[in-house]
Amino acid sequence: MTALWITLWRVQGSVWCMAGTSAAVIALVGIDGSGKTTQAVRLAAALCAAGITARYGPNPGGRRFLGRVARRLGRPDAIALVGRRGLLLIEAVLRWLAIARSLVAARLTGRIAVMDRYTPCQLVSIRAHGGGDRLERLVRAAYAPFPRPAVIIFLDVPPGLAYDRIEQRGDDHEDIEYLNVSHAAYKDVLSDAVHVDGTGDPDTVAQAVWAAVWPGIEHGLAVDAGQS
């Protein structure tokens, strides 16, 4: 496992060299169902409409896909297929690759990377799924070279509301206990995030996200993209 991280770390070093400096990052984080994807897509589109080149960066962890694979193979879920820690490791590697890919693409095209999830999300996932201190330390080290976001937005939604949204979405299912633990873990892990109330309708939340991002844009985030 350690060898895998060392390899990824080396790959990342080479990729950063190829890309020059790192991309400017705006990250949206929050519990499952808080509206990250909805708002990150809208924010990237709104930035582009305002003449600021931005790129939406998805950050899938593979849980839904592995869950489907597991059921095809007659297992109840992904944990039954690869184990709890195995799943956390796969998720951490996939998210690492997705973040690296998005940052390099944003850097090469001179765009701001609007990230749907970012490094704190993996730490929260490890805590909420009981991955243990050793895995958390390993992931912290592997994710440490990623650039600090210019703005990190925590979409704050009560776990009960997030649960209802996920049920209504109908793609997957999350336990309310997991959402509760995850919500508490975000508050613990995040130190410098802007908290945005995610409970309103999508337009209201989008306006609040924009209000949180715009001061950074005005102070040169767009001009300095790639120098954060």
Ligand SMILES: Nc1ncnc2c1ncn2[C@@H]1O[C@H](COP(=O)(O)OP(=O)(O)OP(=O)(O)O)[C@@H](O)[C@H]1O
């Ligand atoms: N402000 C909102 N009000 C009502 N429904 C919303 C709002 N924002 C998003 N939704 C809906 O709630 C569901 C969850 O939103 P979304 O997929 O954006 O959340 P997410 O944080 O990306 O979730 P996940 O972590 O599972 O990827 C979607 O069906 C979406 O259409």
Ligand SMILES: [Mg+2]
């Ligand atoms: Mg999403």
